[in-house]
Amino acid sequence: MLTRELAQLGLDEWASACAQALDAGERMVSLFGRPASGQPDAADEVITTAVLLGGDGGLRLLRGRGRRGQSFLSLTARHPAAQMFERELWEQSGLVPEGHPWLKPVRYEGARQQCMAQHPFFKVRGQEVHEVGVGPIHASVIEPGHFRFMCHGEQVHHLEIQLGYQHRGVEALLLRRPPLSLTSLVESIAGDTSIAYAWGYCAAIEALCGAQSSPETDVVRGIALELERVAMHLASLTGLATDIAFLQGGATYGRLRTAVINATMRVCGSRFGRGWLRPGGVRFGITDALRQDLLATLAAFARDIAQVNDLMLSARSVQSRFRGVGAVTRKAAEDIGLVGLPARASGVAVDTRSSLPGRLYTTHPVATLTEDTGDCWARLKLRMREIDESVRWITNVLQSTELSNAAPAPATLGPLWHDTLCVSVREGFRGPVVQALETGPEGRLLHYKVQDPSLLNWFGLALAVRDNEISDFPICNKSFDLSYCGNDL
Template sequence: MDPTQPIVMVPTHELEPLAIDAWAEAIGCSLAAGARIVTLFGRPDGGEVLVTAVLHSPGAALAVLRARAPRGGRYPALTARLPAAQMFERELWEQTGLLPEGHPWLKPVRFEGARQQGLDAYPFFTMRGQEVHEVGVGPIHASVIEPGHFRFMCHGERVAHLEIQLGYQHRGVEALLLRRPPLALSSLVESIAGDSSIAYAWGYCAAVEALAGVPIRPEVELVRGVALELERIAMHLVALTGLATDIAFLQGGASYGRLRTAIINATQRLCGNRFGRGWLRPGGVREGLGEERRRDLLGTLAAFGKDCAEVNALMLSARSVQSRLKGTGVLSTQAAQDLGVVGLAARASGVATDLRTERPGRLYTDRPLAMQVEQGGDCWARLRLRMREIDESLRWLRQVLEAPEVDLSANRLTSPGPLGPHMLCVTLREGFRGPVVQALETGADGRLVHYKVQDPSLLNWFGLAQAVRENEISDFPICNKSFDLSYCGNDL
């Protein structure tokens, strides 16, 4: 298997399941040797639970490890030794009942099934002390914020601990994805997390195409890459708008909002939808970029780049902005590594991880993107990193759109046939928050028997909780917006 590809496909008969204890030990050894967990999940299989782990090691193809365990079984928790496994093991326990013995923080993730009635009994961490008090925020918020409960344990204004309880809008996405034919899932996949429609759609399309044996032309991947980078720019601008507004830098808030509109309106002119829905489909793209559209997009990006650079310079030079963001909400490099934080949140803490450079595939191998990393780990670093990533996406888009030999006009769809039987396919796409992971497994007739979805927010919410510690409670809105995580992406 090619170590540069953000996809792995394995016949399930080649995945000889280990005993659950041996499986946990093998994962522990791999992580100790420098690997990291991409995803870890399970599904019922008769009277047993089939558990799968996908591991990433630099310079190697994605590795897949499987295990079988009896329902209600137990295994030694990885989290006790490797904190980055904590959320995976909690989710596995909630979905399958497998108990990770020795897990130090075993609590529901999204209150699936019968647990949905137990939201009020969530076992919050508590602190004691005469001057310690708790502040509860949500789950009902002002404006358009989605439901989530934040419980602060404070000493005066200082936050000693924050616990985040989500799960209020659990939709059962993974079960819904098994109720339709695999080729009819595009519209559902695009709405899993609406601000990452392109990242989800591309991962789904890549999996279906691989399972059906449909080759994809380079120009189709280029159009998909253009769509993804436009989505990245637009969504980074959402966070910059929020950060500027939260610290009352109103010129930045208004300007970033206007600039985002220019980008999503350009996306609408290209495909008919401001969020890119309907653009990507298994077998290709519905709309190519002919010469007129290419010129239109280049004109938009030229004007955008000039205005964005000006407002960035104003934002970065303002003493009020620096005073409010520097040193606020620090997530150290060590904490980010220990917790398995991914995507922009990890890169802002000095962790060099970006699938577009680690697993570039054909697209980013031919036209590389430079990974952007900041070392501070604070709100200022996350602000700067968004600006730098926008600039790099602009550079890449111009390179593609200005290349005279590149043909982006093709928009024909190659309809995939039936999916191959007894196959497991895992795809990764670096969305604007981080890796969007999807795993599709087929049975004997080629139909899906399991569809696993993982948003980067699942792993990063705990990083936000750590970053808020030792800050004043009034700093939380800034920290929250600097991470810009998805509630629905966590709750699924």
């Protein structure tokens, strides 16, 4: 979405307009703030932006203006899906959502970095209640995060997740380089989602330049994104099988993932797709030889994954371990604003490839798949089904689309338009990757907002663990398979 003229409401009026939109059933895609600029007396002023998705499938923006420390009526009490957005806005801009039921930092940015030990954890009181703290340093090779379990015996009453240990400063770093040379940095925001981030960034830059990529470029980018989706769902399935000691599944899913990422490497030289996409186009096209290679790889892959999926789903040990564990109801998923696969596993049909299809997914639609039970079993099955759908989609596109033997001609990129805001959304394997780029009077990047779907889904994991045994946490955690670095920007 691209806009050059957007009225700024007063902060209270803006909050009221956001509340009315949410009351009417619109879904909040993002909400963020930035320091006002361009006026000598605006140093303490903040521009707020809400990105909303309506029932008609279109994005719309609401923009407000307030002063640091100013309060507005919190949306969270009536619309819990806004809770993380408001906490981040408060932490980054100083605006206070009055009446927020659980206002605390998201990442401990800036001066708050030295205050993480004073995090106000929720307390469950009782003689037989005990707390179990895990992390931020973990026994396995994973990124830092602290999990505080409040338990009665083995049963978890509440889990609070504290992240923010990495302090990478991604958004600030993105403003220090020329806007056309950010691809390598954007690709590393969340390394397992390189293509989704790169495509969103490229699309935003092209829109800000008034350029449009070719249809063939869109096809190549779509193939790259679906290959990434297949590979990372396979990584999740590998972890789920390994966590319950179902070694046939763990070994086979790992082998199949290697086949997919090696196919990606044969196209672009990187198993994670890095360096494949660039503003204006792609560096590597899909030649006739690569087309045949991909089709043969996917045909062999489809046969093998069908067999291991049947083995996994029919095993009584797998069913016993996953069914009914870590359930999130549809209402809870809607209330807290889950996105991506965890939302769809709870019956919420949200997929921006369908609601915001763009040119590519309009021409080549992808099915929005859901499960109803919202438990680890549903998230397991849905990953299998989404892999099948991505393989079907890639195969259909490769067989039905004419592709040149050379990389598609890139679009011509001029200077970025001045005073323009562009919001880009791409459905990665975890959910919608949101990036908002705004230019100032001279066309220079004024603000770069990044939002990983994990930001909204970590609280869903906390709900999933409630009333389960603490030993169920590893499989609940892996069934969501969220990103630490995607959250800790």
